[in-house]
Amino acid sequence: MSLYRQTLALTSRLLLKQALKTRITGETRNIKRWVAPTLNELYTRRLKVGPEPPQPRSTFLEWNYEAEVFAFGKRLGEDFDKNILKQALTHRSFVIAEEEKAKQKGVQFEELASNRSLIKESDKIVSDFLKEEFKEHPDDVAEALHDYLTSVDMLAHVASHMGLRDIILTSEFPVENSTLADTFKAVVAALKQSQDLARAQIFVKDFLISQLNGKDIFDIWNPEKPLEYLTNLLRQRGINEFEPRLCNQSAANTILANYQVGLYNNKKLLGIGWGESIQIAKETAALDAIQRLHYQK
Amino acid sequence: MSNSHIFLKSGFIRTPSQNGVGRYVCQLQRVVLKFCKNNGSSRGMREFVESELINFAKNNPGVVVYLKPRRHRAPVISAEFLNGDKQWVSCHNYSKQDISKWLNLLRTQSGNTTGFRLRKLQHTDHPSIQGPWTPYTFKDPAENLAEYPNTELSKPKIQLKTATDELLEIFNSVQISDKKGVE
Numbered sequence: 001m002s003l004y005r006q007t008l009a010l011t012s013r014l015l016l017k018q019a020l021k022t023r024i025t026g027e028t029r030n031i032k033r034w035v036a037p038t039l040n041e042l043y044t045r046r047l048k049v050g051p052e053p054p055q056p057r058s059t060f061l062e063w064n065y066e067a068e069v070f071a072f073g074k075r076l077g078e079d080f081d082k083n084i085l086k087q088a089l090t091h092r093s094f095v096i097a098e099e100e101k102a103k104q105k106g107v108q109f110e111e112l113a114s115n116r117s118l119i120k121e122s123d124k125i126v127s128d129f130l131k132e133e134f135k136e137h138p139d140d141v142a143e144a145l146h147d148y149l150t151s152v153d154m155l156a157h158v159a160s161h162m163g164l165r166d167i168i169l170t171s172e173f174p175v176e177n178s179t180l181a182d183t184f185k186a187v188v189a190a191l192k193q194s195q196d197l198a199r200a201q202i203f204v205k206d207f208l209i210s211q212l213n214g215k216d217i218f219d220i221w222n223p224e225k226p227l228e229y230l231t232n233l234l235r236q237r238g239i240n241e242f243e244p245r246l247c248n249q250s251a252a253n254t255i256l257a258n259y260q261v262g263l264y265n266n267k268k269l270l271g272i273g274w275g276e277s278i279q280i281a282k283e284t285a286a287l288d289a290i291q292r293l294h295y296q297k
Numbered sequence: 298m299s300n301s302h303i304f305l306k307s308g309f310i311r312t313p314s315q316n317g318v319g320r321y322v323c324q325l326q327r328v329v330l331k332f333c334k335n336n337g338s339s340r341g342m343r344e345f346v347e348s349e350l351i352n353f354a355k356n357n358p359g360v361v362v363y364l365k366p367r368r369h370r371a372p373v374i375s376a377e378f379l380n381g382d383k384q385w386v387s388c389h390n391y392s393k394q395d396i397s398k399w400l401n402l403l404r405t406q407s408g409n410t411t412g413f414r415l416r417k418l419q420h421t422d423h424p425s426i427q428g429p430w431t432p433y434t435f436k437d438p439a440e441n442l443a444e445y446p447n448t449e450l451s452k453p454k455i456q457l458k459t460a461t462d463e464l465l466e467i468f469n470s471v472q473i474s475d476k477k478g479v480e
Contacts, residue, residue: 062329062363075322075359161314163326163379206319213318214422248433248441260433274431 056173057166068167075163078203081194087113088190090169091179097171115186122189126150126208129201133209138294144221149208155181158207217295218287226286230263230271233293239265244282247272261285300414307414313380313407324379324407327361328400332372338389342372345393353400360404374399382409 057063069089073080092114102109130149134142148154156177159165165175168183192200212220223229234242248260260274261281271289275281300307316322330346332339346364354362372388374396384406386399428434443450 062365064361064363067361068327071327071359071361075326077320077322158314160381161316161379162322166326210315210319213315248436250432260431 054174065167072163072167076203078191078199079195080190084190084193085187088115088118088186089164089167089183090114091171091183092116093171094169115183118186118189118193119182121192122185125188125192125197125200126185126204129204130209133205140223141217141221141294145212148220149211152177152181154208154211155184158211159184159187162207217291223287223290226283226290230286230289230293233290234265234270237293241265242270244285246278248274263289303414305412305414307416309417310415310420316407322379323357323359323404325357325360325404326377326379327363328377328403329363329365329375330372331365331367331370331375332388333368333370334366336369336371339372341390341392341396342388345396349393349397353397357404374403376403376409378406378408380408384409384411 058065069082069085073085090112095112095114098112099109127146127150130146131142134145137145159180162184164180164183164187168175168179170176170179172179188200188204191203230242234240242263242265244261244263246259247262249258251257252259257276258274259276259278259281260272261278261284262272263270263282263285271285271287271292273281273284273286273288275284313324316324330342330350332342332346334343350362350364354360372391374386374388376384376386378384384403386403388396388399391399440450
């Protein structure tokens with residue numbers, strides 16, 4: 001009996017030791033206590049350092065320049081000559097940078113054609129075509145439209161929405177607006193050389209002139225002193241004087257005052273406009289009169 | 298029903314850079330198909346690559362398609378658009394038809410529209426043709442030369458017949474018919 005008691009005591013002590021062992025060392029298969037705090041700390045440190053600087057798309061692993069250039073032409077629905085298009089996309093700064101690199105490494109430098117001549121050629125193509133398209137507008141309006149469409153911001157906007165940003169070869173990153181604008185012009189010249197002038201002009205029409213869609217003439221052209229401008233315009237048509245008349249007014253002594261002024265000549269209405277004060281209303285009426293004179297048949 | 302409690306970004310429907318006014322340009326610039334060559338979740342993607350990808354690439358020469366096999370990673374379509382948007386579509390356990398439909402959606406989108414609530418489903422540059430209403434649009438010009446206080450203009454614009462007037466009318470018409478009857 002004492003033997004039985006001894007073995008019982010021994011086995012129960014062994015079992016107790018086993019249980020104690022796991023509890024003391026804590027070796028179980030779960031996520032350890034220190035994991036979450038460590039990851040949180042790493043995350044806050046990463047945020048503190050700031051976001052990663054942008055990298056050019058061509059440095060990614062999935063990049064194929066030939067495929068991108070081919071797709072560029074197809075996307076626009078135009079048939080470009082491959083070499084001329086590549087020349088149009090190569091900026092002079094890139095050529096210089098490549099030459100420097102070749103010199104440093106002592107490797108022979110093969111001449112790369114840059115798009116400088118294409119840009120010059122295209123300046124003329126685009127300007128002539130725009131002047132041709134706007135010849136029915138009065139002179140200063142046509143000039144304002146031409147300047148608006150050939151401004152760097154407009155050309156850069158059109159170029160980046162064509163997918164030029166990733167395929168231009170330049171030394172700087174990110175690509176500047178002026179470079180984008182120049183490359184758009186170079187692409188127009190490349191199209192003219194690959195196909196003909198007519199196709200290049202249709203290209204300019206579809207991409208550049210379409211940007212005027214939905215815009216009012218006075219969004220782009222602002223005559224400095226509308227009343228004086230109107231006076232000169234009327235004098236050219238033989239009308240020497242006109243009189244402003246107050247048509248309507250409302251809330252005169254408040255901040256939301258509005259006055260409606262009409263410009264009349266011999267009881268005929270030339271233009272009507274309204275504004276916060278009588279002077280502003282007169283100027284708006286003058287602008288309306290200018291628009292009616294220029295564009296109503 | 299208001300939308301002020303919804304945290305989605307919202308805006309009006311728009312086409313980037315007047316696309317379609319001159320000519321239509323497919324706005325999908327490039328698409329990267331990432332998949333595992335072995336794992337089961339990429340099966341649909343692998344089948345798509347074997348059977349339908351070539352047709353997609355032939356029909357859309359303006360879209361650059363890249364294939365990126367990555368071991369032990371779920372299949373993914375990563376799309377880049379001409380306006381700079383990026384969209385990431387997880388294709389875990391998708392069939393090849395699902396992937397084909399998603400690619401078609403990406404091809405016809407103009408940018409990443411997930412998480413963007415459209416305030417209206419139409420857009421116009423000319424919301425008013427005859428000019429918006431002003432307080433002067435239907436104003437009677439006679440009011441320009443009116444002097445106030447003015448009894449005529451101060452009357453209510455709509456004056457219906459009162460009950461008293463109607464009763465008087467009925468009484469008068471009955472009196473006349475009575476008189477006629479007597480004569």
